[in-house]
Amino acid sequence: MQAKTRAEDSETAIAPVSTISTRRFRRGGVANLVVMTISAGIVGTLAIPAYAFTPGSEDPEFSTSAAAALTKADPQSVDVQADASAAPVSQDTLAVTTGASIREAEEAEAARQAAQAEMASYAASYDGPSVGELLASPPYPNFDLASVYNVATQYIGVPYVYGGATPAGFDCSGFVMYVYAQFGVSMPHSSSGQGAMGTPISEADAVPGDLVIMSGHDGFYAGGGMILHAPYEGASVRVQPIWTSDYSIVRIGI
Numbered sequence: 001m002q003a004k005t006r007a008e009d010s011e012t013a014i015a016p017v018s019t020i021s022t023r024r025f026r027r028g029g030v031a032n033l034v035v036m037t038i039s040a041g042i043v044g045t046l047a048i049p050a051y052a053f054t055p056g057s058e059d060p061e062f063s064t065s066a067a068a069a070l071t072k073a074d075p076q077s078v079d080v081q082a083d084a085s086a087a088p089v090s091q092d093t094l095a096v097t098t099g100a101s102i103r104e105a106e107e108a109e110a111a112r113q114a115a116q117a118e119m120a121s122y123a124a125s126y127d128g129p130s131v132g133e134l135l136a137s138p139p140y141p142n143f144d145l146a147s148v149y150n151v152a153t154q155y156i157g158v159p160y161v162y163g164g165a166t167p168a169g170f171d172c173s174g175f176v177m178y179v180y181a182q183f184g185v186s187m188p189h190s191s192s193g194q195g196a197m198g199t200p201i202s203e204a205d206a207v208p209g210d211l212v213i214m215s216g217h218d219g220f221y222a223g224g225g226m227i228l229h230a231p232y233e234g235a236s237v238r239v240q241p242i243w244t245s246d247y248s249i250v251r252i253g254i
Helices: 002-047 066-071 099-125 131-136 145-153 172-181 191-197
Strands: 199-201 211-214 217-223 226-229 238-241 248-251
Touching: 131 172, 145 172, 145 217, 145 226, 172 191, 172 217, 191 211, 191 217, 191 248
Parallel strands: none
Antiparallel strands: 199 248, 211 217, 211 248, 217 226, 226 238
């Protein structure tokens, strides 16, 4: 009875050891499995490339902008019409007053003052009939071109005076105006105005007394390609060859 009890006690004593060992083994296996699973997850996470997933990368503020998309697009081309012209380019310029321009201005002013003084002297030196007085009572009421030219030749040697219209001094149109006034023909003090009064004729038909009209100048046709006129300041009324081909001839009174 005691032997059996001891044997039973012995089995009883041995049995817990085996049970404990099996429980420990089971617990250890589960723990190891958990540890291995966690480790594999960590390693897998670390192995994922950094660019594969970025938290928040799908939010609007991290999306590709329209400007960035255009820069990655294919090259763009623009069609320009063949007749398109470039915009004009201008440059600012600096105006500089030079010593020469100052001297020119001074000379021009001196010439103006001299002309003004000459006109004052001119007006004081002449006491004969004016253009207006001649038109009121023309000394040559019978008009003909030969007579006109003969009267005009009487003033050869009269000095040129700008704006002059008396025998004290003539300019080109003042000379023509004064001569024609003696035949009762009223004319403007202008070469272009006098030319507009006449009828254009060919040089082959021209006779002395017709008018030679140029740009800014006129005089009497003297025959043979010559002109009788008041030429320019510093010169006097004279006959000389016509120096240009740019002229026309007009006739007054027809």
